[in-house]
Amino acid sequence: MLSNLVFSTTYQCPISCRYCGAECGPRETARLSLQDMITIVDHVFSYGKLELVVFTGGEPFLLGEDLRRCVEYCAKKGLLTRIVTNGFWAKNPQTAREIMKTYKESGLTEINFSCDDYHQEFIPLERIKYANDACLELGFPALIGHKTMKGCTLSIDYLEQFLEVKLARFDPREKNPDNNVVSTGYTVPVAKDMHLIPDDEILYPPSDYHWKAPCSSILQRVIITPRKELSICCGMIPRGVKEIVFGSLDDYTLEELITMAHNDLIVNWLALEGPYGLMKFILLKDSTIPFRKQYVNICHLCSEILTRKDCRKILSEHAHEKALEISLERCLYDYMRTKEFKEATVLTESTPL
Numbered sequence: 001m002l003s004n005l006v007f008s009t010t011y012q013c014p015i016s017c018r019y020c021g022a023e024c025g026p027r028e029t030a031r032l033s034l035q036d037m038i039t040i041v042d043h044v045f046s047y048g049k050l051e052l053v054v055f056t057g058g059e060p061f062l063l064g065e066d067l068r069r070c071v072e073y074c075a076k077k078g079l080l081t082r083i084v085t086n087g088f089w090a091k092n093p094q095t096a097r098e099i100m101k102t103y104k105e106s107g108l109t110e111i112n113f114s115c116d117d118y119h120q121e122f123i124p125l126e127r128i129k130y131a132n133d134a135c136l137e138l139g140f141p142a143l144i145g146h147k148t149m150k151g152c153t154l155s156i157d158y159l160e161q162f163l164e165v166k167l168a169r170f171d172p173r174e175k176n177p178d179n180n181v182v183s184t185g186y187t188v189p190v191a192k193d194m195h196l197i198p199d200d201e202i203l204y205p206p207s208d209y210h211w212k213a214p215c216s217s218i219l220q221r222v223i224i225t226p227r228k229e230l231s232i233c234c235g236m237i238p239r240g241v242k243e244i245v246f247g248s249l250d251d252y253t254l255e256e257l258i259t260m261a262h263n264d265l266i267v268n269w270l271a272l273e274g275p276y277g278l279m280k281f282i283l284l285k286d287s288t289i290p291f292r293k294q295y296v297n298i299c300h301l302c303s304e305i306l307t308r309k310d311c312r313k314i315l316s317e318h319a320h321e322k323a324l325e326i327s328l329e330r331c332l333y334d335y336m337r338t339k340e341f342k343e344a345t346v347l348t349e350s351t352p353l
């Protein structure tokens with residue numbers, strides 16, 4: 001958990017994508033200050049495990065010079081840094097080149113451009129091309145974060161033609177090639193009221209595994225919201241959902257917040273059984289509660305469960321009945337992990353060089 005620090009730097013964004021789970025937009029004002037970010041970087045760094053700092057949003061470039069200075073600060077500590085942006089700032093080739101050059105010189109190690117039909121309702125695709133071209137020219141690692149949906153215009157083929165590059169598929173197990181990498185997935189309708197979208201408008205993956213698995217990203221990173229709260233989910237659930245956000249660093253220490261998250265019933269339930277486990281429990285209590293036949297992924301189901309009144313009612317009345325079982329599952333999980341770790345260590349130590 002302590003090797004990755006994610007700053008959701010601001011809720012402000014120059015655009016308002018319809019599927020924005022974080023509900024960001026031009027009218028939002030909450031943001032982290034440079035001093036907040038530096039203090040938190042120092043704090044997490046002091047544990048001795050921090051490797052990567054991610055700046056996301058909203059739109060992190062709206063932080064202006066504070067963003068660049070924080071990237072530079074992290075780079076001086078030897079940390080990897082990644083910015084996730086919609087590329088609105090790449091208004092022409094020259095501006096794109098100047099900005100990317102400045103960030104390269106400040107020590108940024110990777111940039112991700114969000115690019116799909118929803119983002120490009122607001123941001124001309126030319127800007128992604130200018131930014132991507134600038135990265136190519138500077139030999140700077142860039143990834144295009146793409147989402148596909150029913151009847152989408154911006155397919156990977158279309159993007160390759162428009163950007164005039166061949167895009168390699170991102171493989172999280174491998175080191176990124178320098179640029180022209182694309183990570184693609186299904187559009188997840190998680191924003192407020194998007195669970196009202198009819199099934200036939202959603203593109204589903206072929207396998208059920210995508211929505212029946214445990215949540216593997218929960219408790220894996222330190223995620224800080226623009227209001228200096230610790231969050232356990234990086235933006236796929238509307239931010240008013242209290243189960244995903246713990247207290248603010250103005251009121252608690254980071255250690256207290258991490259401990260709260262690790263002891264939380266719903267957090268552990270999601271990590272061990274996934275939203276599918278919650279859905280099964282809800283149906284056990286009331287089999288008339290409607291669910292879709294399938295979901296795009298775990299976050300799609302998770303967002304529905306944690307935002308729908310009928311599901312929340314069951315959880316608030318009955319979740320405590322699951323506490324002992326989840327606590328035992330967690331003990332077993334921790335025991336197995338420690339056992340595997342010890343066995344791996346013994347193996348490594350006893351293997352002759």
Ligand code: SF4
Pocket residue numbers: 013014015016017019020021022023024025057058059086114119
């Ligand atoms: S999805 Fe990204 S670019 Fe779109 S409104 Fe949300 S934060 Fe802004």
Ligand code: SF4
Pocket residue numbers: 215216217218232233234236237270275298299300302303
């Ligand atoms: S399953 Fe839920 S908690 Fe986990 S990443 Fe998705 S939305 Fe967040």
